[in-house]
Amino acid sequence: MTDSAETGRLRQLGWSDVFAEQLAPDESDLHILRVSSVHRSRIDVIDVDGAADVVLAPNTNTADFAVGDWVLASPFTRDFVRRLDRKTVLQRRTEGSHGQQLAAANVDTLFIVTSCNADFNPARLERYLIMANQAGTRPVIVLTKADTVEDAETYETQARALQRDLPVVVLNARSPDALSKIAPWCGPGETVALVGSSGVGKSTLVNTLAGSGAEAQQKTGEIRQHDAKGRHTTTARSLHSIAGGGWVIDTPGIRTLYVSDVTDGIDTLFAEIIELAPLCRFRDCTHxxxxxxxxxxAIAGGTLDAARLERWRGLLAENREKTPVSSGPKGNKIFRKKKY
Incomplete structure (x- = not known):
């Protein structure tokens, strides 16, 4: 196994006991690497000394890797050996696809970034929260462009109401104090990821986190004033070091986020409804x-918003409709929609 000094350096990359416990005795000499970006025909990796190399087998499907993954390679040939099991994985299903598209792996905190303007959309934020909940990643809502409006508190109040005990941070991504506001989640060895629409300031926030001396500053773009929509300035997911010792993963703007195979994530988002359901007189109560x-x-008593119940029903219905199930004989799987 790695010695204590090397283990300490690995922990600065985000290494933890979750991954160390996966190493077999005969893997003690293998090179431990973390995926920093994924391309069509290769993956980029880093080790405790910086950028490193890994050689994938011919015809390897790089879509099976996610930024943030931990992989093992031969210390002599740099040949890829295997990927370690993930602690958390952010993924989504795209329209017409039976598989999940990987967004990022081994993320401790997901910053869900939106702005204090027309981009603020509670229904879309709920979908990001479901993604984070399902992944087992801590969600934090980050409200940017707070300096452009006089009523940032109104946006903050709406955001906090989306999920129980949800942290919400209001900031100007270009301001020097932006770092201090999100510092609690960006300590040494911590990995955070940013998701949100184009033009909300994700790349600006990444640049703020990485510091002005970062080698690969993310491009930033302007937004249209009438609808707050922006251009996609990030075209690929990538891992960047944070000035405070952590790591940040930027992601391209997601235009459509489908709800699929995320029952646990929905239950966490609407915990107040899930906790009330067992108290109903009938076990199969439709509420x-x-x-x-x-x-x-609870709705009649004013402790539950009727609109929350309707959104819960709608998201559950979409989840049932868009979650494929497999059937057919072994080796001949057929995906079909669930029937209820």
Whole structure:
């Protein structure tokens, strides 16, 4: 196994006992690397000394790798050996696809970035929260462009209401104090990722985190004033070091985020409804018209917003519709939509 000094340096890259426990005795001499970017025909990796090399086998599908992955390679030939199991994985299903598209792996905190303007959309933020919940990653809402409006507190209040105990940070991504506001999640060895629409300031925030001396500053772009939409300035996911010792993964703007195979993520988002359901008189209560419904009683009592219940129903329905299930004999899997 790696010695204590090297283990300490690995921990600065985000290494933890979760990964160390996966190493077999005969893998003690293998080179430990972290994926810093994924391309069509190769992956870029880093080790404790900086940029490193790994050689993939011919015809390797790089879509199976995510930025943030830990991989093992031969210390002599640099040949790829295997990928370690992930602690967390951010992924999404695209329209018409049966598989999940990997966004990032082994992320400790997901910064869901939106701005205090027309981009602020609670329904879309809920979808990002579901993604984070399902992945097992801590979500934090980051409201940017706070300096451009007089009522940033209104946006903050709406954001906090989206999920129980949800941290919300309001900032100007270009301001020097932006770092101090998100510092609690960006300590040494911590890995954060940023998601959000184009033009909300993700790349600007990455540049602020990385510092002015970073080698690969992310490009930033202007937004259209009438609808707050921006151009995609980040075209690939990449891992960057943070001045405070952590790591940040920037991602391209996501135009459409489908809800699919994320039941646990939805349950976490709407925890107040899930906790009330067992108190209903009927086990199969639909929370619509049944007598003795604890959910409807909470709405009548003013402790639950009726709009929350409707959004919960809608997201559950979409999740059922868009989550494929496999059937058919072994070796001949057929994906079809769930039936309820």
């Amino acid at each position: 619509q018209h049944e007598p003795g419904c604890a959910v409807q009683a």
